[in-house]
Amino acid sequence: MMKLTDRFGRTVDYLRISITDRCDFRCVYCMAEDMTFLPRNQILSLEEIYILAKTFVELGVKKIRITGGEPLVRKGALELFQKIGALNGLHELVLTTNGSQLVTAAPILKVANVKRLNISLDTLDAAKFKELTRTGDLQTVLNGIQAAKKEGFERIKLNAVILKNRNHAEVGDLVQFAIENELDISFIEEMPLGIVEKHNRAEAYYSSDEIRADLETRFVLQRSKDKTGGPSDYFNIPNTRTRVGFISPHSHNFCSTCNRVRLTVEGRLLLCLGNEHSVDLKKILRSPNFTSENLKQAIIDSMEIKPEKHEFNVKEQPIILRYMNMTGG
Numbered sequence: 001m002m003k004l005t006d007r008f009g010r011t012v013d014y015l016r017i018s019i020t021d022r023c024d025f026r027c028v029y030c031m032a033e034d035m036t037f038l039p040r041n042q043i044l045s046l047e048e049i050y051i052l053a054k055t056f057v058e059l060g061v062k063k064i065r066i067t068g069g070e071p072l073v074r075k076g077a078l079e080l081f082q083k084i085g086a087l088n089g090l091h092e093l094v095l096t097t098n099g100s101q102l103v104t105a106a107p108i109l110k111v112a113n114v115k116r117l118n119i120s121l122d123t124l125d126a127a128k129f130k131e132l133t134r135t136g137d138l139q140t141v142l143n144g145i146q147a148a149k150k151e152g153f154e155r156i157k158l159n160a161v162i163l164k165n166r167n168h169a170e171v172g173d174l175v176q177f178a179i180e181n182e183l184d185i186s187f188i189e190e191m192p193l194g195i196v197e198k199h200n201r202a203e204a205y206y207s208s209d210e211i212r213a214d215l216e217t218r219f220v221l222q223r224s225k226d227k228t229g230g231p232s233d234y235f236n237i238p239n240t241r242t243r244v245g246f247i248s249p250h251s252h253n254f255c256s257t258c259n260r261v262r263l264t265v266e267g268r269l270l271l272c273l274g275n276e277h278s279v280d281l282k283k284i285l286r287s288p289n290f291t292s293e294n295l296k297q298a299i300i301d302s303m304e305i306k307p308e309k310h311e312f313n314v315k316e317q318p319i320i321l322r323y324m325n326m327t328g329g
Contacts (some may be wrong), residue, residue, distance in 0.1 A: 002006070002058065002060045003059075003060040004059050004061070004203035004299065004300065004303055005303060006035065006109075006271075006303040006304070007303070007304055007306070008308055009230075009260060009305075010257070010258060010306075011059050011060075011259060012060075012061070012259055012260065012261055012303065012306070013060055013062045013063065013259055014061065014062070014063045014064075014065070014259050014260045014261075015053070015056045015061045015063070015064050015065070015260070015261055015263060016021045016064075016065045016067055016260060016261075016262045016263070016307045017049060017052070017053065017064060017065070017066055017067065017263045018067050018068055018069065018071075018072060018115075018262070018265045018295065019044075019046070019049055019066055019069075019071050019074050019077060019080065019265065020043070020067070020068045020070070020073060020074040020077075020265055021037050021043070021069045021071040021265045022037050022068070022069045022070070022071065022073055022074070023060030023068055023069040023070040024070055024098070024100055024134040024135065024136075025070065025098050025100070025135055025136045025240050025307035026074055026133065026135050027132065028131075028132055028163075029161055034219070038265065038266060042266050043076055043265045043267075044099035044263075044265060044266070044267045044282060046074075046076050046077075046079070047058050047280070048267070049080060049263075050080060050083050050084060051285065051295075052263060052267075052285070052295075053084045053087065053282060055086075055119075055222055055292065055295055055296060055299065056299065057087050057089045057090050057298070058089070059296060059299060061089050061090075061274075062090065062091040062092065063090075063091060063092040063093075063094065063171035064084060064090060064092070064093055064094070064301075065094045065095070065096060065098045065118075065238060066081065066093070066094070066095050066096070067095075067217070068097075068265075069265070070097060070101070071095065071096070072097055072100075072102075072105050073101065078105060078108045078109070078112065079298065081093070081108075081109060081114060081228050082110040082111075082112040084325050085112040085113030085114060086113065092115050092119065092218065093112070093113055093114050093126075093141055094114065094115060094116040094117070095114055095116075095117050095118070095296045096117075096118040096119070096120070096159070097110065097117065097119055097144075098119070098120045098133075098136065098141065098244060099119045099120065099121070099140070099148075099164060100136065100137075100140055100141060101142065101144070102117075102119070102143075102144030102145070102148050103140075103143050103144050103147045106144070106151045107151055108151060109151075109153075110151040110152070114153065115153065115154045115155075116153055116155045116156070117148055117153055117155075117156045117157070118153050118157045118158075118159050118186075119141070119144070119145055119148070119156065119157070119158055119159065120159050120160075120161075120210075121141060121145075121159070121160060121174070122159045122160075122161055122162075122163075122167050123138075123174075124138070124168045124170065124173055124174065124177055125138075125170070126138040126139070127247075128166075128167065129141075131284045132163075132166065132167065144150075145158075145181065145183075148312070149181065149182075149183075152228075154293065156183050157185065157186060157245070158166070158177075158178055158183055158184070158185040158186070159182065159185075159186050159187070159188060160185065160187050160188065161189075162187050162188070162206045162211055163191070163204040163206060164204050164205060164206040165183070165204070166204065168206045168210070168211070168214070171187060171214050172210050172215060172217075172218045172219070175215060175218075175219060175237070175242070175244060178242045179237065179240045182241045183238075183242060184242060184243045184244075185244055185245065186245035186246065186247055187208060187211045187244070187245070187246055187247070188247040189205070189206075189207060189208055189247065189248050189286060207248070208246040208247075209244065212235075212246065215239055215240075215244065216248065219235065219237050219244075220237065220238055221236075221244060222236045222237075222238060222303040223235055223236075224236045224243060226243060232246065232247050233245060233248065245264060258272070258306075261302075263281070264278075266282060267281050267282025267283070267285065268278060268280055268281070268282070269299065271302060271303075271305055271306035271307065272306065272307050272309075277305045277306065277307055279297070279298055279299075279302040279305075281295065281298065284298050296314065
């Protein structure tokens with residue numbers, strides 16, 4: 001079996017694919033309120049995405065996460081899940097979603113071999129949910145979570161981006177909701193991607209250590225050895241099925257164990273979320289001289305430019321000007 005290994009000895013076996021930059025929400029930390037989306041000819045076709053997924057699996061990738069934007073708003077997305085889910089050698093197909101489409105999509109995703117879901121949920125307050133997402137409806141997402149639970153996915157995890165003075169006081173309620181619904185939950189420090197008007201990231205920053213201290217006034221957190229192939233640092237809550245994770249790009253850098261690369265919706269292979277090191281795989285795919293061997297070699301060669309670590313600094317203007325919806329969650 002082939003392996004993708006970078007110059008720091010890290011094996012890359014996890015690919016995150018953004019299949020659309022479009023979303024039915026406009027979360028304040030993710031994108032501007034008035035976004036301009038990419039024209040259709042600049043984004044990868046579903047067939048091109050499938051070719052790339054298949055190629056990465058042949059190169060030893062065992063886990064693929066489909067992201068967006070909101071992946072389920074792309075026409076044909078569910079058929080793509082079915083094709084990727086049937087790839088021989090892929091151990092795990094997972095999805096990150098805002099939950100808005102799950103009432104109808106959950107049964108199809110389960111049949112398509114999607115093992116786990118990550119569902120964004122930053123607040124349980126309907127008015128605040130509307131404020132943070134600008135366009136979202138909390139009840140629709142809660143209904144989607146229940147629909148997903150009914151299908152019996154291997155794990156369902158909530159993802160909450162915590163912003164000081166916006167939703168930081170709700171971390172305990174979010175964990176209680178996760179416990180009651182037998183879900184996992186990860187708290188995420190905001191990542192400085194794209195410049196968003198009327199949003200000061202330094203003022204909004206709330207560290208994982210602060211979140212954990214808040215939670216420990218209400219729950220017992222026991223460090224877990226569980227790993228899901230991603231960057232979460234997990235804790236168990238005794239006598240529950242819930243794991244609490246912390247994703248801490250600022251306060252607890254996790255680059256030394258990075259096993260991930262990202263494919264953007266426009267076909268750029270990003271070697272690091274926090275740097276611009278990338279390879280244009282769309283150009284190779286659309287070349288008149290395209291061969292699968294050329295594509296594989298470009299991916300293998302790209303491991304040489306995977307950086308050792310990101311350079312996030314929440315107090316400075318972002319060095320990364322692309323928005324999260326372009327990169328994939």
